[in-house]
Amino acid sequence: MAQESDGLEEELARMDEEFGAPDEETGGRGQEASSSGQASGVNLTAYTRGAWKGSDVKQAEIDWLYRSRRIPEEVFCRIPGKELEPAPEPGEIVVFAAHFERGFGLPASDFFRRFLDFYELQPHHLPGNAIFYLSSYVAFMEGFVGLLPTVDTFACFYNLRIKLIQDKKLPLPRPIVQCGACILTPRQGSTFYKFPGLESCRAWQQTFFYVRNSGAADFINLLAYAPGAPSRANWKFNPKEGHVETNRIVRFMKELNENTDISSDDIVRAFVSRRVLPLQRRAHKISQMGGRRDPTRITTFGLCKSDVVLKAKQICKTEMPVNWKWGLQPFSRKRPPSSQALRRFPRILAEVPVSFEPKRLFRDDVDPDPYVIGNVHKMGSTHSRRPGSFSAQNPTNAYDTHDNVVVLEFQLARTPSAERAPKRQKKGSTGPTGRKRKHDISVASGSASGMRPETNQDAERATPPPQQMFGTVRCRQSSILPSGR
Known part of the structure; x- marks a missing residue:
């Protein structure tokens, strides 16, 4: 038996060990490059591409993140003030709304x-597009x-490259940008699928x-x-x-490319249609999902094509x-996965949960994560009417119609009539702030989701999670597993 082994068991054991020390050859280059501009007396404030320019996150974005279950109830959010560069208080961590999207x-x-x-x-x-590549x-x-992702396999498909300020007038080595310094690019000759990001x-x-x-x-x-440029540890791995x-x-x-019509669009559709966040801790893998009440979904609301x-x-x-x-x-x-896949990847069986008990006790009657039309951000129902029940007789359902539908009772949390959602805004409204922002975040002014308009006091207060969602049900974060479980 030992002669027939191809070394997979030893390889998996190595993957479970600590990844090791930083690359000595490249460990200090990032800091040297980032300080070169200051050492030469160059004024870097004139370079805005990749620089900190403050934050324009509003209460609407925060409410959207709670409502779409991208942030659990156990986490508090605080909107930045007038600081250009993040200045977190003790215990706070800096995150980006563009990443959540x-x-x-x-x-x-x-x-x-x-x-990380x-x-x-x-x-x-990591720029926004890098998060999309990782999700794909x-x-x-x-x-x-059918396998959980590993850093080793990712490193076989992608390079990590440093992003510098592009100006020939600057002395060498040129300074590293303050934000988005790590660029993910496919390795030369990589057979992995290509996913073009948004400019x-x-x-x-x-x-x-x-x-x-x-x-x-x-x-x-x-x-x-931790402010500053990356150390570039293990970037050559x-x-x-x-x-x-x-x-x-x-x-x-x-074999997939030869025997099927798989494309990069299929991979994007896999997590978009199933309403999961690939980079969020979930109860199980995408390959183990079982219907719209699956606890890994951010919403029970389905999407048409x-x-x-x-x-x-x-x-x-x-x-x-x-x-x-x-x-x-x-x-x-x-x-x-087929029996052939299980023989090829025995780790699949080791990653299958012993039991599967769906715990989603809510049902969303309105999509908590709608699309965005152009630069006008609106919150409400999606473009199409809500799909019908998840069954093989519903041809418009983008979710796998062959999946079992998990039938569960759910608890209603009634909302007083005075707190119910206002009527949907007329087409073309720019929201309570009257602004049209350039970056594309799926949030909006108040509408059918029950979100109230933003005030100046809201933008400065620490934000507890909303207690009601959509006026019908309250979310239980069963898809979120505490650290260590």
């Missing part, structure tokens, strides 16, 4: 935390391979705000804010042919048609 959520997933720790990165080092990678690994995601650094845990339990799973499981994944991808297209275009460049079809459907509880 692209697949990030709290508490952060174990993979995302390992990724291994490369010694902070959230402000996780969706592929969980939904189409319009340039003001993402203006969406920072502060979060802190309300109790002893950690519902954030991020390190405290590439397991190459030495990683047995990744080699199997590459061969598996080739046109809504999936609208949401996908918010986070990436895509020519996805309105009446799209799956090239390859992701795995689910009803359609698990």
